[in-house]
Amino acid sequence: EVHLVESGGGLVKPGGSLRLSCAVSGFTFSSFGMIWVRQAPGKGLEWVSFITSTSSDIYYADSVKGRFTVSRDNANNSLFLQMNSLRADDTAVYYCARGPGLKGYEPWGQGTLVTVSS
Amino acid sequence: DIQMTQSPSSLSASVGDRVTITCRASQGIGNFLGWFQQKPGKAPKSLIYAASSLQSGVPSRFSGRGSGTVFTLTISSLQPEDSATYYCQQYYGYPPAFGGGTKVEIK
Numbered sequence: 001e002v003h004l005v006e007s008g009g010g011l012v013k014p015g016g017s018l019r020l021s022c023a024v025s026g027f028t029f030s031s032f033g034m035i036w037v038r039q040a041p042g043k044g045l046e047w048v049s050f051i052t053s054t055s056s057d058i059y060y061a062d063s064v065k066g067r068f069t070v071s072r073d074n075a076n077n078s079l080f081l082q083m084n085s086l087r088a089d090d091t092a093v094y095y096c097a098r099g100p101g102l103k104g105y106e107p108w109g110q111g112t113l114v115t116v117s118s
Numbered sequence: 119d120i121q122m123t124q125s126p127s128s129l130s131a132s133v134g135d136r137v138t139i140t141c142r143a144s145q146g147i148g149n150f151l152g153w154f155q156q157k158p159g160k161a162p163k164s165l166i167y168a169a170s171s172l173q174s175g176v177p178s179r180f181s182g183r184g185s186g187t188v189f190t191l192t193i194s195s196l197q198p199e200d201s202a203t204y205y206c207q208q209y210y211g212y213p214p215a216f217g218g219g220t221k222v223e224i225k
Contacts, residue, residue: 035214037162045154045162045205045216059212095161100209104152104167111161 002026002107004096009112016086016116022079022096022109030054030074032101036081038092039111048094049081064090086116120144120208124217132225137193139220141206146186150210153182153191156219157202165204166191198224 008020022034036048049070050059058070069082079096093113099105121144131137141151149169154162164173166182169189179194193200201224206217 037216044219045156045207047213047215050212050214061213100150100214102167103171103173104164104209105207105214106152106164106167106173108161108163 002098004098004107004109006094006096006109006112009094009114011115011117012086013118014087014116017082017084018086018114020081020083020094020096020112020114022081024077024079024096024098027098029072029077032098034072034079035097035099035105036070036079037095037097037108038090038114039095040089040092043092046092051079083114086114088116090114091116119213120147120211120215122206122208122215122217124204124206124220126220127218128221128223130223130225131196133196133198135196137196137200137222139191139204139206139222141184141189141191141217143187143189143208143210147208147210149185150208151182151184151189152207152209153180154205154207155200155202156205162205193222196222196224200224 003025005023033052035050051070067085071080093111095111097105097108123142151169153166156162170182203219203221
């Protein structure tokens with residue numbers, strides 16, 4: 001069974017940093033692109049970043065460009081999101097998801113909450 | 119960037135009703151469109167991919183149609199467990215934008 005488990009969220013002060021991880025199992029991680037999506041409290045879904053299977057192509061939302069860095073470790077089936085210069089409006093639940101594959105973006109992890117507050 | 123517009127933003131319907139949600143893309147995206155269901159406190163769940171293909175395990179009362187710029191998600195007979203927020207997402211290009219969501223409530 002395919003599983004994605006995010007970790008690394010927490011409370012951080014404005015200007016601080018956090019590194020999120022997404023541990024995957026149940027599929028050949030190195031064959032799939034991966035995305036990060038976030039959801040601010042009470043708001044809709046916002047795509048954050050995408051990385052191809054080989055890390056050859058990486059994209060970021062304008063709202064995080066220059067502050068966030070996505071990476072992956074195919075040997076250890078892990079996806080990462082390094083978040084620097086955090087702001088209050090980065091407060092959200094962050095999800096990782098597989099794709100896009102033949103079946104779109106699926107599945108998704110359960111999410112990890114990042115709270116940026118002084 | 120491709121913009122995705124969903125309508126309505128919310129609806130209330132009775133058990134057994136037929137419900138349709140519309141998603142419009144600002145430019146043609148072929149059939150690179152997915153629909154997601156999200157319940158409070160839970161991660162989004164993929165219902166439909168490629169505009170009209172049902173993910174494994176998704177009840178057949180859910181269906182998707184469309185191509186190009188206009189897409190619909192239909193629930194043929196609304197059930198209490200369908201109370202949720204539904205999102206469309208294009209994956210034709212980057213950024214893979216989401217629609218604003220449609221909150222479905224049961225009367």
